[in-house]
Amino acid sequence: MFDEAGLAVQGALDAGAAYADARVVISKTETINVRNQNLDQMDRDEAIGVGVRALIGSSWGFAATADLTNASIRAAGERAAAIARASGLVSGPPMEFADVPVSQDSWETPYDEDPFAVSTSEKVDLLVNVTKTMQGVDGVAIATGNLTFYDTNKWFVSSQGHRIHQHIVESGGGYDATAIGEAETQRRSYPQSFGQYETGGFETVRKWDYEGNAQRIAEQAVALLTADEMEESETNLILEGSQLALQIHESVGHAIELDRILGWEAAFAGTSHLELERLHTHRYGSDLMNITADATLPGALGTFGYDDEGTPAQRVDIVKNGTWVGVLSGRDSAAMAGLPPGGMVRGDGYNRLPMVRMTNVGLLPGEGTLDDIISDTEDGVYMSTNRSWSIDDKRLNFQFGTEIAWEVKNGKLGKMLKNPTYTGITPQFWGTLDRLAGESEWVHWGTPNCGKGQPMQVAHTGHSASPGRFSNVRVGVKA
Amino acid sequence: MNRGQNLVNETLEMVGDRCEAEVTADVGTHSLTRFANSFIHQNVSEDVEQLTLKVEVGGRVASSTTTGTTPDALARFVDATIETAGSQPVDEDWAGMGGPTEVIAADNWDADTADADPMARAEAVKAFVDAGEGLLGAGFCQTEARHHAYGNSAGRRVHGRFTTAVVDGIHQTSSSAGSGHAAGKALSGIDAGAVGSLAAQRARDSVGAFDAKPGEYRVVLAPEAAATIAIFLNVYGFNGKMAEEGMSFAELGEQQFDEEFCLWDGPTDPGALYVPFDNEGTPKRHLELVKAGVTTSLLHTRRTAKKAGTESTGHGVPGAEMWGPFAINMFVGGGDKSVEELVAGVDRGIYVSTFNYCRVLDPKSLVVTGLTRNGTFMIENGKITDPVTNMRFTQSFVDALAPGKVEGLGDDARYADSEFGPLFVHTPSLQLASWNFTGGAEG
Numbered sequence: 001m002f003d004e005a006g007l008a009v010q011g012a013l014d015a016g017a018a019y020a021d022a023r024v025v026i027s028k029t030e031t032i033n034v035r036n037q038n039l040d041q042m043d044r045d046e047a048i049g050v051g052v053r054a055l056i057g058s059s060w061g062f063a064a065t066a067d068l069t070n071a072s073i074r075a076a077g078e079r080a081a082a083i084a085r086a087s088g089l090v091s092g093p094p095m096e097f098a099d100v101p102v103s104q105d106s107w108e109t110p111y112d113e114d115p116f117a118v119s120t121s122e123k124v125d126l127l128v129n130v131t132k133t134m135q136g137v138d139g140v141a142i143a144t145g146n147l148t149f150y151d152t153n154k155w156f157v158s159s160q161g162h163r164i165h166q167h168i169v170e171s172g173g174g175y176d177a178t179a180i181g182e183a184e185t186q187r188r189s190y191p192q193s194f195g196q197y198e199t200g201g202f203e204t205v206r207k208w209d210y211e212g213n214a215q216r217i218a219e220q221a222v223a224l225l226t227a228d229e230m231e232e233s234e235t236n237l238i239l240e241g242s243q244l245a246l247q248i249h250e251s252v253g254h255a256i257e258l259d260r261i262l263g264w265e266a267a268f269a270g271t272s273h274l275e276l277e278r279l280h281t282h283r284y285g286s287d288l289m290n291i292t293a294d295a296t297l298p299g300a301l302g303t304f305g306y307d308d309e310g311t312p313a314q315r316v317d318i319v320k321n322g323t324w325v326g327v328l329s330g331r332d333s334a335a336m337a338g339l340p341p342g343g344m345v346r347g348d349g350y351n352r353l354p355m356v357r358m359t360n361v362g363l364l365p366g367e368g369t370l371d372d373i374i375s376d377t378e379d380g381v382y383m384s385t386n387r388s389w390s391i392d393d394k395r396l397n398f399q400f401g402t403e404i405a406w407e408v409k410n411g412k413l414g415k416m417l418k419n420p421t422y423t424g425i426t427p428q429f430w431g432t433l434d435r436l437a438g439e440s441e442w443v444h445w446g447t448p449n450c451g452k453g454q455p456m457q458v459a460h461t462g463h464s465a466s467p468g469r470f471s472n473v474r475v476g477v478k479a
Numbered sequence: 480m481n482r483g484q485n486l487v488n489e490t491l492e493m494v495g496d497r498c499e500a501e502v503t504a505d506v507g508t509h510s511l512t513r514f515a516n517s518f519i520h521q522n523v524s525e526d527v528e529q530l531t532l533k534v535e536v537g538g539r540v541a542s543s544t545t546t547g548t549t550p551d552a553l554a555r556f557v558d559a560t561i562e563t564a565g566s567q568p569v570d571e572d573w574a575g576m577g578g579p580t581e582v583i584a585a586d587n588w589d590a591d592t593a594d595a596d597p598m599a600r601a602e603a604v605k606a607f608v609d610a611g612e613g614l615l616g617a618g619f620c621q622t623e624a625r626h627h628a629y630g631n632s633a634g635r636r637v638h639g640r641f642t643t644a645v646v647d648g649i650h651q652t653s654s655s656a657g658s659g660h661a662a663g664k665a666l667s668g669i670d671a672g673a674v675g676s677l678a679a680q681r682a683r684d685s686v687g688a689f690d691a692k693p694g695e696y697r698v699v700l701a702p703e704a705a706a707t708i709a710i711f712l713n714v715y716g717f718n719g720k721m722a723e724e725g726m727s728f729a730e731l732g733e734q735q736f737d738e739e740f741c742l743w744d745g746p747t748d749p750g751a752l753y754v755p756f757d758n759e760g761t762p763k764r765h766l767e768l769v770k771a772g773v774t775t776s777l778l779h780t781r782r783t784a785k786k787a788g789t790e791s792t793g794h795g796v797p798g799a800e801m802w803g804p805f806a807i808n809m810f811v812g813g814g815d816k817s818v819e820e821l822v823a824g825v826d827r828g829i830y831v832s833t834f835n836y837c838r839v840l841d842p843k844s845l846v847v848t849g850l851t852r853n854g855t856f857m858i859e860n861g862k863i864t865d866p867v868t869n870m871r872f873t874q875s876f877v878d879a880l881a882p883g884k885v886e887g888l889g890d891d892a893r894y895a896d897s898e899f900g901p902l903f904v905h906t907p908s909l910q911l912a913s914w915n916f917t918g919g920a921e922g
Contacts, residue, residue, distance in 0.1 A: 033801055038571050041800040044563055045544040046556070061597070062523040066546035076526075083522045086597030090605050092518030120566050128568070142724050180725040185843050264515045266656070267617035267649045270835075351525045388838040392850045392869055397918065399848050399871060401840050421840065421848075423871070423918060454619050455511055455523070456900075477848075477873055477917055 001026075002165070004073055005157035008052035011077020013159055017054035017084065019097065020077065021158035023308060024050045024068075025350035028151040030116060032173075034127035035144045036135060042120065049350035054080035058095035059087030064351035096335035100311045100343075102160050107305025108167040110298065111201030115149035115171045118202045123147050126210055127175065133214035134177040139222035141180045146195055147173035147205065148448070150460075154308075154350075162310035170301065170460060171204045172197030172446060177218040179225050186224035186418060188217045188403050192242035193386040197446035197460060199303045220404060220416075227418040230405055232476035236380030237422055238373055238469045241437075243402055244363065245445035245463035246386045251426045252284070252291055253361040253461065255395035256318055258329040258337055260356075269452050270393025273426065274324065276337055282324040285430025288366055288468075291319035293328055295343060295359035300462035301446030302361075304346075308354035311343030318361065322431075330356050348457035355453055360444065362464030366436025370467040373435045380408040381475055383420045399423040399477060422475045435469035442466040482506045483628035484638050486530055486548060491630055493557040498564065499535040500632045501576050503758050504528075507625035507640075508593075512600035514648070515617040517608045519601060527625065531758070531797070532560050535576075538569035574781035576631040577791075582762040583747060585639060585755040589665035592642040593624035603646055603671040607659075610675030611650035614682055618648020622666055629760035637762070639754030645901050646671045649853050650682040655866065657681020658833050658853035660703060662894040662901045664752055681832060681854035688866035690919040691857060697828030697886070698914040699821045699858065702895035705811060706904035707834045707849075708876050709742065710897040713806050715842045716877070717768050717776070719783035719794075720803025726842050728877050729774050735877065736772040737885035741812030743767045744778070744794070745905075750894070751808050752902055761793040768806075772882060778804040811906035814888025821887045821910040823861040829870070829914070830856040830863055837898045840873070848873045848917075849898075871918040879911050886910040 001024040012020035026048045033041035049066035050073055061083030063076045127145030134143035150170040157163055174195030178187045189195075190213045198204040239247065259265055260272045274282065284291075295313035297303050304313050309331050318326040329337065330345035333356060347354035374382065388401035405420035406413045442464055450459045480488075483504035494500040510524040530553075533542035541564035545556045600620040608616040621644065628638040644666035649658045659678035661669045700708070721727040728735070746755050746763040755763045759781050767775045779787065780795040783804060794804035822830065829851075837849030851870050856863045878884070889908030897904050 039540075039568050040570070040572070042541040042563060042567055043543060044541070044559065047544075047546045048552075049546055059519060060522060062521070064523070064525040066528050066548070067526065079524060083524055083597045086601045087512070087519040087522045089598065089601040090514060090517070090519045090608055092516065092520060120563060124568060142726075178724070178726070180843070183844060184841055185726050262516075263615065263617065263651075264520055266515055266615075266651060267619070267647070267658075353521055353523050355521075388840050388848065390836045390838045390848045390850065390871075392871075393835055393852055397850065397869075397871055399873070399917075401838075401848075419841070454513055454521075454621075455509065455525075 001155040002157055002163050004050060004068055005155050007070060007073045008050050008077040009157055009159050011074035012052055012054035012081045015078040015081035017056055017081045019055040019159050020052060021156065022050055022052040023154050023156050023350060025152065025154045027349055028116065030149045032123055032127060032147045033144065034124065034131050036142065037128050037131050039124055047349055050076060051347065051350045052077045052080045053353065054084045055095065056081060056084040057088055058092050059084045061087060062353040095332060098331045098335040098341040100331060100341055102162055103306065103310060103312065104163040106165040109169040109199045111169045113202035115202045116151055130175050130210050130214040133211065134218035137215065137218035137222060139179045140177045140218045142178040145175035156308065156310055158310055164306050164310055166305050168199065168304060169201055170197055170199050171201055172448065173205060175210065177221040179221040181225040186221050188221040189385055190217045192445060194449055197301050197448040198299050198444060199301055200299055223416055224404060224418045227416040230417040230420045230476040232478060234472050234474050236377050236469060236471050237473040237475060238377065238380060238382040238408065239467060240384035241441060241443050241465045241467050242445050243383060243386050244468050245465040246389060248361060248363055248463045248465060249447055249461065250389055250391045251395055251398055253358045256327050257356045258327040258333040261327065262333060262336060268454055273394040273396045280325055283322055284319045284324045284427055285322045286433045287321050288433050288436050289319050289322045289430055290364040291361060292316065292364065293318050293344065293359050293361045297360045297444060297462065300360040300444035300464065301460045302359040302462035307343040307345045308347050309345045311341050314343050316342050328356050328358060346459060348459060352457045357459040358450065358461040360462030360464060362462065365439045365442040365466045367438045369441060370437050373437060373467060373469050374408055374413060375411040377408045377469065378410055381417065382406045382408055382413060396426050420475065421477045422473050423477050424473055429470060432471040433468055434471055437466035481626050483626040487628045487630040490530060490532060490553060490557060491632060493554055494534065498561055499576060501533050502630050503531045504628045505625060507623065509623040510600065511619055511621040512597065512604055513619045514604050514608065517616045519604055522597060532557065534561050534564045535573060536561060536564045538573055539564045539567040540570045540573050541567060572782055572786065574785040576633045577635050577760060578633045579635055580762055582637050582755045585746065587641040587664050587752050589642045592622050592644050592666045595622040595666050599666060606671040607646060607648050607675035610672045611679035614650040614652060614679055616648055616650050616675065621645045627754045629756060631760060635760045637756045637760050641753050643752055643902055644669055646674050647896055647901060648678055650679040652682050652686050655682050655685035655688060656853045657685055660896045663750060685854055685866040688868045691867040691870060693916045693918050695913050695915055697825045698911050699825060699828065699830045700909045700911065701832045702891065702893055702906050702908055703833040704831045705906040705909045706895035706897035707837055709809050709811050709904045709906055710899045711845060711847060711876050713809055715839060715845055717778050718803040719777045719779040719787060721842065722777050723783055723786050728843055728845055729777060731774055733774055734772050734882060735774050736769050736880045737882050738772040739885040739888060740769055740772050740880050742769040743810050744806040744808050745810045746808050748810055753807055757793045757795040758797060759791065759795040761791045761795065763793040766792055778806055780804045807903055809904045812888065813890060813892035813907040815890050816887050818889055818891060818908055821889055821908055822858055822863055824887055824910055825858045826860060828858040830858055834898065845876045846873065847876055868919055870916045872915055873917045874915045879914060884912045886912050
């Protein structure tokens with residue numbers, strides 16, 4: 001497929017592009033949804049095509065087609081150049097392109113069990129069994145399970161000489177139980193909301209012991225219907241790892257995207273409260289806060305060999321001992337900001353323009369365990385598993401809801417609380433991080449549904465986290 | 480016969496009599512020119528050609544999509560889909576396929592929009608940007624042209640085509656932003672300069688915003704904010720799957736809303752978009768969802784209709800097995816008041832241009848949290864006075880429209896952007912008696 005990608009690049013160059021790159025992508029997705037022991041959905045999707053990007057002056061153009069005949073591929077390159085030329089009608093400042101090594105390489109996700117080779121009956125049976133267990137609990141109205149697998153081959157060629165093939169395998173899923181009361185619904189999910197996804201094969205599903213947790217999850221969903229409502233207060237907030245991972249995603253991951261900081265996403269996703277002049281001086285959080293963007297973490301969902309500009313995967317410090325020190329960037333945004341390119345540009349399939357996306361933006365672990373944190377907390381709440389999330393366009397004002405919470409009194413978990421929410425302002429909130437569990441509870445949580453861009457693109461991102469505690473947080477916000 | 484119809488027929492021929500099958504084809508182009516900091520920074524165009532095949536083998540069902548449509552690729556695709564279905568358990572909820580049918584006449588197509596080139600989109604962007612002299616413009620201009628075709632082994636064949644165009648964006652000062660939006664089936668029907676002018680005006684009017692105190696306020700919601708309410712009612716309330724699962728607020732025949740509030744799916748309304756059938760080939764028709772405040776109908780696919788003991792309303796969409804049916808031509812009934820008259824009816828309240836990042840806290844009560852964005856203003860003594868900073872709300876969307884709560888409907892109905900994107904909701908501005916703001920952007 002390198003030849004096909006090269007043909008697209010040549011088409012763009014012949015039409016006047018100063019630089020061009022192209023990706024031929026073959027992506028396969030398998031989606032299985034089971035609801036109350038019935039197979040609701042068995043989809044196998046495949047997309048094959050080429051996307052080509054052309055730069056003329058300071059303007060980009062991008063064209064994509066699924067028609068892989070030589071004439072069509074070449075025409076896509078020419079069209080990308082024509083689009084770039086039209087962009088020049090409303091052109092911007094001169095475009096620089098940061099240098100990266102010109103690689104000719106291949107890379108593959110390490111995996112044990114090809115998820116597409118595991119029989120569909122085994123996968124369906126797994127979900128039927130967990131929904132059966134959950135339905136066996138009195139009060140559970142809906143029990144659903146999902147598995148999704150991704151197999152992506154992409155061939156990247158640039159006019160600078162890149163020739164990179166990657167084979168990326170991602171696997172994951174999860175399940176949830178819903179109990180329905182008179183005027184409310186309560187849900188519990190496992191391993192986390194929307195499922196847990198990682199790079200790797202079917203072994204990443206097996207390790208989560210789906211069947212061993214179904215009964216507990218279902219019982220909790222039913223118990224929530226009669227649990228006390230969380231009262232509004234300011235208190236110590238202990239977050240379970242997957243909720244802390246989403247907190248990182250929303251209030252750090254998006255805020256550090258250089259395209260947002262530069263205003264490129266202003267109209268849709270928004271901008272950022274971060275200003276480049278304050279890089280290396282802005283206080284993002286407490287001393288315990290150490291965030292990295294690490295695309296090399298084995299097994300994490302945002303792990304790859306090269307990004308979609310051919311930049312090698314790397315680990316970049318983002319927040320060090322509470323101080324903001326790094327961003328997520330690509331070749332053009334990094335050059336504009338005078339920073340080294342971070343290799344964080346990816347496109348959602350052959351037909352989407354690569355853009356700055358999170359890799360694995362995670363919080364490095366602290367010490368001890370969740371139990372230690374609870375033992376050391378006189379008064380507070382422990383919240384687990386995301387239920388809702390909302391944050392403003394600068395990634396400053398957020399409100400999260402979780403599926404479940406427990407009060408913490410005198411170092412012990414107390415009664416269960418329903419409809420938990422908490423709200424805060426990003427730097428103030430992170431400034432109150434005062435406890436962080438250690439490596440034994442550090443998990444590479446995966447977010448398979450990160451939306452950004454127009455046309456919309458969905459990225460798969462990783463967020464390593466262990467449970468942590470924040471002080472003086474406003475919880476229990478009511479309608 | 481067009482490319483989509485040919486693909487449908489070729490695929491059904493390859494399936495032959497091996498099983499029951501339905502095929503949808505989506506063929507066309509989608510182009511989007513994006514700008515920020517007052518220049519075009521992303522500019523894309525895609526040839527779309529996607530085929531979806533669903534097969535049923537003795538009650539066992541599987542579906543697949545592909546972009547590979549050469550004869551060899553199609554043959555492999557068909558064989559693999561049938562093989563996958565054969566190894567599944569029986570789908571007890573499978574509702575079968577519909578037979579031959581007629582769809583309403585609709586050709587929501589504009590030839591110039593279908594042929595719009597990157598320069599046409601760039602010119603629209605330039606008009607938007609030029610309308611905000613001294614400001615920073617950001618947004619997009621989109622055009623698309625699509626042919627949809629559906630066929631199944633029960634003899635149903637339907638096809639149609641549509642175009643859409645959108646100009647959407649903001650202008651920004653160093654401390655504020657304002658938005659503008661226009662959409663329809665034709666790019667020529669959009670005055671990009673006027674959209675940019677509104678955005679610029681809102682941005683300039685928002686300079687010097689102050690933090691309003693959280694609490695209950697009367698509100699006037701511009702069409703973008705109103706569209707977000709409508710789309711949440713659609714997805715979480717009138718959704719037949721949510722209703723069947725007991726997770727919807729909707730109670731048929733009940734006066735759940737103010738009698739001024741009317742909501743319908745209107746594929747035959749002037750200005751309607753898309754093709755007049757869903758992804759199961761079911762014809763669409765005018766469907767009242769709320770009439771004078773009374774909940775009158777739910778949205779159904781064949782699957783949810785079977786469970787409810789009724790007929791599909793033609794609201795199947797890709798992913799409906801998971802998320803349920805979805806209306807794509809929603810209309811909120813308009814009134815006769817200008818925006819100035821709506822504002823004049825508010826002694827003390829908030830004018831909201833747009834909501835942002837809205838998320839459901841509880842689907843059954845439809846309690847939602849979100850923020851305001853791109854133009855939020857204080858209303859005092861019937862006039863817009865000072866700009867306020869973005870505010871967070873936590874509010875039941877059903878309660879906000881409850882009997883006695885809708886105090887006015889604007890005469891400005893149009894297609895508006897929503898939390899789920901543009902081109903789904905046609906709505907006027909709304910004046911509501913109460914909205915619960917729970918915090919400012921700074922806490």
